[in-house]
Amino acid sequence: MTPSLGxxxxxxxxxxxxxxxxxxxxxxxxWGLAVFVPGALLATPALRLxxxxxxxxAACLGFAHEARRPIPDGAAAFVLMLAMLVAVNWxxxxxxxxxxxxxxxxxxxCATLVSVATGFGQGDWTAWGGxxxxxxxxxxxxxxxxxxxxxxxxxxxxxxxxxxxLREP
Amino acid sequence: METPLRRLRGPLxxxxxxxxxxxxxxxxxxxxxxxxxxxxxxxxxxxxxxxRELVRHLELTNxxxxxLAASGRDLARANAALExxxxxxxxxxxxxxxxxxxLATPPPAEFRSVVARVAARESSTWWSRLVIRRGRExxxxxxxxxxxxxxxxxxxxxxxxxxxEVELVTSPGFRCSAMLDGDERRQVVFVTGAPNPPxxxxxxxxxxxxxxxxxxxxxxxxxxxxxxxxLYPPGLRLGTLEPVLTDAPEGAWKTxxxxxxxxxRNVAEVAVLIPTQPQPYEELR
Numbered sequence: 001m002t003p004s005l006g007x008x009x010x011x012x013x014x015x016x017x018x019x020x021x022x023x024x025x026x027x028x029x030x031w032g033l034a035v036f037v038p039g040a041l042l043a044t045p046a047l048r049l050x051x052x053x054x055x056x057x058a059a060c061l062g063f064a065h066e067a068r069r070p071i072p073d074g075a076a077a078f079v080l081m082l083a084m085l086v087a088v089n090w091x092x093x094x095x096x097x098x099x100x101x102x103x104x105x106x107x108x109x110c111a112t113l114v115s116v117a118t119g120f121g122q123g124d125w126t127a128w129g130g131x132x133x134x135x136x137x138x139x140x141x142x143x144x145x146x147x148x149x150x151x152x153x154x155x156x157x158x159x160x161x162x163x164x165x166l167r168e169p
Numbered sequence: 170m171e172t173p174l175r176r177l178r179g180p181l182x183x184x185x186x187x188x189x190x191x192x193x194x195x196x197x198x199x200x201x202x203x204x205x206x207x208x209x210x211x212x213x214x215x216x217x218x219x220x221r222e223l224v225r226h227l228e229l230t231n232x233x234x235x236x237l238a239a240s241g242r243d244l245a246r247a248n249a250a251l252e253x254x255x256x257x258x259x260x261x262x263x264x265x266x267x268x269x270x271x272l273a274t275p276p277p278a279e280f281r282s283v284v285a286r287v288a289a290r291e292s293s294t295w296w297s298r299l300v301i302r303r304g305r306e307x308x309x310x311x312x313x314x315x316x317x318x319x320x321x322x323x324x325x326x327x328x329x330x331x332x333x334e335v336e337l338v339t340s341p342g343f344r345c346s347a348m349l350d351g352d353e354r355r356q357v358v359f360v361t362g363a364p365n366p367p368x369x370x371x372x373x374x375x376x377x378x379x380x381x382x383x384x385x386x387x388x389x390x391x392x393x394x395x396x397x398x399x400l401y402p403p404g405l406r407l408g409t410l411e412p413v414l415t416d417a418p419e420g421a422w423k424t425x426x427x428x429x430x431x432x433x434r435n436v437a438e439v440a441v442l443i444p445t446q447p448q449p450y451e452e453l454r
Binding site for chain 1 (some may be wrong): 176177180181184187188191192199202204205206207209210213214217289290291292293294295296297298300319326327334336341342363364365366367368369371435
């Protein structure tokens with residue numbers, strides 16, 4: 001296995017969870033809630049992939065998220081890349097802290113930034129500003145709940161493919 | 170030892186440069202990236218939707234005979250009523266054709282309808298969308314109206330090979346001209362989708378309501394399409410106007426909120442109205 005395929009393995013392991021989130025969003029549609037999860041799928045690969053590979057994974061997750069939504073081109077991709085960059089540079093604390101919490105916070109931060117980027121194109125922010133904290137809360141809960149299972153799956157596939165846990169760059 | 174913050178400086182600068190390059194990139198490559206990722210995900214979404222349908226089908230096939238007999242009886246009654254309605258519509262259509270011929274007016278836009286199953290729904294404050302299992306291969310075009318019976322669901326906002334995205338009436342990007350039931354002067358008002366907070370029923374804004382207009386007492390004022398611009402056939406129900414109207418800051422008209430006609434967030438099947446001839450909005454695009 002060549003190391004260059006690490007991002008693809010992590011992406012493949014993330015895909016079922018993205019679909020699961022889509023299903024959950026479908027069920028929550030009558031209440032006007034959408035579940036954002038790509039931010040939570042960055043925590044585990046950040047520990048095992050090099051910076052370039054990790055950024056490629058984040059970009060793919062972001063582009064996949066915004067492809068079916070009216071989010072400005074590249075907004076989700078660059079937000080996730082930024083989050084991945086921070087995670088890769090803080091591998092030590094990421095390893096030591098409870099990863100579910102870290103994933104929850106990362107996901108909430110990414111969801112907030114993507115929401116704000118989307119909302120700015122829609123004029124009066126007072127109409128949507130109040131919804132941002134609620135969506136962030138949902139993203140935090142979804143990220144923290146998803147990380148133990150999704151992270152374990154990504155961990156399993158990446159370790160089987162020969163990607164060890166890396167130290168700080 | 171180098172701190173993480175110091176370490177981050179270089180990659181952050183590279184990311185900022187990449188962002189700048191992305192912003193300056195022409196729209197075609199960006200569109201290509203968006204389309205590729207959308208097409209890549211489409212089969213999984215369709216498979217998921219078909220699986221759900223299979224589960225529902227198995228549920229229905231296991232229904233008891235009493236339920237099936239009752240459903241059959243109800244359908245037979247509905248069919249009888251619809252047959253009568255078809256007869257009366259056919260006679261109206263022939264009279265309409267005759268009158269148009271006498272007045273030498275151009276024929277109205279004609280649409281063929283394509284029934285589509287809903288593959289996924291997503292509703293947040295910033296957008297309300299459906300993904301339907303019909304796309305470019307089925308003749309669906311950008312901007313086509315999407316209806317449920319005589320009620321407007323929305324319009325096609327993106328078309329992929331076998332799937333399309335529908336922007337709902339209450340989604341912030343939606344715009345449409347309309348007329349209000351009970352307005353004797355038949356003045357045109359505008360329906361605009363608006364950001365909808367969670368746990369609140371979806372609503373759209375209605376603007377340019379004449380100051381002298383008052384909703385009919387005791388019944389909701391229905392908001393209908395005008396047929397102007399050729400996007401929607403005239404007379405389709407967009408929704409009902411809520412009774413509370415407020416004066417616009419400009420003072421020349423009133424504004425109100427509209428509840429959508431169809432239960433948008435639970436809809437399972439819709440019809441896409443595809444114009445048989447290219448419409449002005451398509452030629453302008």
